Amino acid sequence: MSNGAREEVRTGLEAHLARLWRYALSLAGARDVAEDLVQATCLRAIERADQFQPGTRLDRWLFAILRSIWLNESRARRVRAGQGVLDAGEALSIDGAHEIETNISAAQVLRAIGALPSSQRETVLLVYVEGYSYREAAELLGAPIGTVMSRLAAARATLTRTHETKDA
Amino acid sequence: MATSEDDDRKLTAYLDGELDEAECAALDARLIDDPTLRARLEALRAAADRTRLAFATLLETAPVAEMRTRLDAALAAAPGRAGPPWRRRVAAIAAAAAIVAFAAGLTAGRWSAGRGLAERDDWRQAVVEYMALYTPESFGEAVSPRLGDDLAALSRRLEAPLDVDRLRADDLSPRRAELLQYEGAPLGQIGYLDGATPVAFCILRDGEPDAALTTSSRDGFAIASWAQGGRGFMLVGKIPVERLTALARSLKEKTG
Numbered sequence: 001m002s003n004g005a006r007e008e009v010r011t012g013l014e015a016h017l018a019r020l021w022r023y024a025l026s027l028a029g030a031r032d033v034a035e036d037l038v039q040a041t042c043l044r045a046i047e048r049a050d051q052f053q054p055g056t057r058l059d060r061w062l063f064a065i066l067r068s069i070w071l072n073e074s075r076a077r078r079v080r081a082g083q084g085v086l087d088a089g090e091a092l093s094i095d096g097a098h099e100i101e102t103n104i105s106a107a108q109v110l111r112a113i114g115a116l117p118s119s120q121r122e123t124v125l126l127v128y129v130e131g132y133s134y135r136e137a138a139e140l141l142g143a144p145i146g147t148v149m150s151r152l153a154a155a156r157a158t159l160t161r162t163h164e165t166k167d168a
Numbered sequence: 169m170a171t172s173e174d175d176d177r178k179l180t181a182y183l184d185g186e187l188d189e190a191e192c193a194a195l196d197a198r199l200i201d202d203p204t205l206r207a208r209l210e211a212l213r214a215a216a217d218r219t220r221l222a223f224a225t226l227l228e229t230a231p232v233a234e235m236r237t238r239l240d241a242a243l244a245a246a247p248g249r250a251g252p253p254w255r256r257r258v259a260a261i262a263a264a265a266a267i268v269a270f271a272a273g274l275t276a277g278r279w280s281a282g283r284g285l286a287e288r289d290d291w292r293q294a295v296v297e298y299m300a301l302y303t304p305e306s307f308g309e310a311v312s313p314r315l316g317d318d319l320a321a322l323s324r325r326l327e328a329p330l331d332v333d334r335l336r337a338d339d340l341s342p343r344r345a346e347l348l349q350y351e352g353a354p355l356g357q358i359g360y361l362d363g364a365t366p367v368a369f370c371i372l373r374d375g376e377p378d379a380a381l382t383t384s385s386r387d388g389f390a391i392a393s394w395a396q397g398g399r400g401f402m403l404v405g406k407i408p409v410e411r412l413t414a415l416a417r418s419l420k421e422k423t424g
Contacts, residue, residue, distance in 0.1 A: 010243075018230035022223065035235060042239050105351045106294070109222035127184065128216045129223040131301060134186045153173070153180040159215035 009049040012058045013042055019130070020062055026125045027070050027118070041066040063130070064140055112162040116155055123151040179209050183216065217348045224297040291350040292393060292402050295357075295370050296386050299404055302366040307359040312344035319345045322356040326373045328399060330356070334422045335369070337415040342369075350374070360405075367405030367412075369419055376400045381420055383413050392416030396424050 013020075020041060024034035044065055045052070052061055113121055119141075126132040126140065127148070138145045181187040182195050199206050312318065315332065322345050323330045335342040340360045348355040353374040360367040381394040390412040392403045401423070403416040 014236065017232050017235050018227045021230040021232075021235065022226050025226070031231075035231060035238075038235055039238055039242065042235075043242060046243070106222040106225040109218045110226070113219060113222060124216075124219055125223060128219050129301065131303065131306070134181075134184070149177050149181055149186070152184065153176040153212075155219075156180055156212040156215040157173075157176050159219060160211045163211075163215065163218070 005052060005054075006046055006049040008054070009045050009052055009058065013045055013062060016059045016062055017042075019059065020066055023063055023125060023130070024066060024070070026113075026121050027067070029114070029118075037066055037070055040069050044069065060136075060140075063126075067140065109159070112159055116158060120151045120155040120158075123148055124155045127152060175205065175208065176212065179205070179212050183209070183213050214347070214349070217346065220298060220301075221294055221348060221350065224294050224301075227297050227300075228293065291353075291355065291372050291374070291400065292370075292391065292404075293386075294350060295355075295368065295402060296389050296391065296404060299366065299368055299389060300387060302368075304361060304364040304366060307343045307361050307366050310343075311341070315342060315345055318347070319358075321345075322347055322358075322371075325354040326356050326371050326399065328371065328373075328397075328423065330358075330371075330423065335419070336422075337418040340367070340415065362405060362407050362411070362415075365405055365407055367403065367407060367415070370402050370404070371423075372400045373398065374400055381413075381416060383409055383416070385409060394420060396420075 017038060020038045021034050024037035024041075025031060028034050028037060041062060045062055048065075052058065113124070116124070123137060123141065126137045127134065132140065134145045134148045137148045141148065178187065178191065178195055182192060187195065199209065319330050319332065319335070319342070325347055330345075332342060335358055337360075340362060342358045342360060344359045346357045346359075348357055350372055353372055356371045358369040358371075360369065375398045376395045378397075379393070379395040381392055383390065383392045385391065388406055389404050390407055390409040392412055392415075394401050394416075401420065403412060403419060405412060
């Protein structure tokens, strides 16, 4: 491994720690697991620094590594996201729905996002927060572009409903 | 709301700039004639805006210092080797089939954490974090064709007259306008490009007390803030602070 590439990845990833953690949190749903995932991602990225293509986006490369670690680990234990076991969304009720609320704070929105199916939550984060195009998100997720679109539309519809209920 | 899932998909792709030209034109035509569809478009748009803001607030709770320390320690102990402890923790969680409350956990962390900023600056911090995610493309290749309508909507919600003329500053013209919200208060954001650098002018109608124009820097951004007439204002961008201040003065004069 070239020390130059390793050093470049090592210094570059510092700038992305917070966003990696946020992605990890939206996959894993627990803060300590998110930290562990980021740590594993950083170490693997440094190990494989020579596979990083200079001139491409380091953050996107790191996101792909993080996702792959999470999936492999989950798959190994048959708890792949979407099968429900680690799916935070299905276990959550939207407990604020019947409260009389005039303000939707960030915390409430986050609760509603937490209640989305994890595949929708992940897609929303990638496209609306991290700026992935549908095509880029589809590539990372290994899903058709139509699936990306459906997940986003369903998530928007749910989040709209949550908001309307609180307003009512 | 009487719109179909198929419409939601189309409206979503439309809002995301992912609809092809023909479909876009067809939808534009329907939107002109169909107020229900227009209302649905706005509702779906607001959902994504709220999501962006909510996720932006998460960044400030990220344990960056802890992660950095831990990474340094791991690298010092075994350069280039990934240690196994994280696997044990993930495994323990998986084995216990722990149902983890995404929002409960993270919001508890957020709201109990000490906050370094005065309350009235919280929304400004959220904007800065949100801005960090922008690229020149975020404000579009061209001026938004909906700019006039969007500004009219902003004017109503913010109860402040906003139009393209008032929002010109030096050689910059507004490119797009969006209605966001912060904790229930309407937040207008007007996007500019200074060369290739995104600059945003934000107005929050939150009843904050008048405050003179001040400038600061945060995370590489120059920020000008002031408040007037029950509205908080900020101009933010990664441009020299002198330039930003001059632009802010001009905007303050015309929108005050």
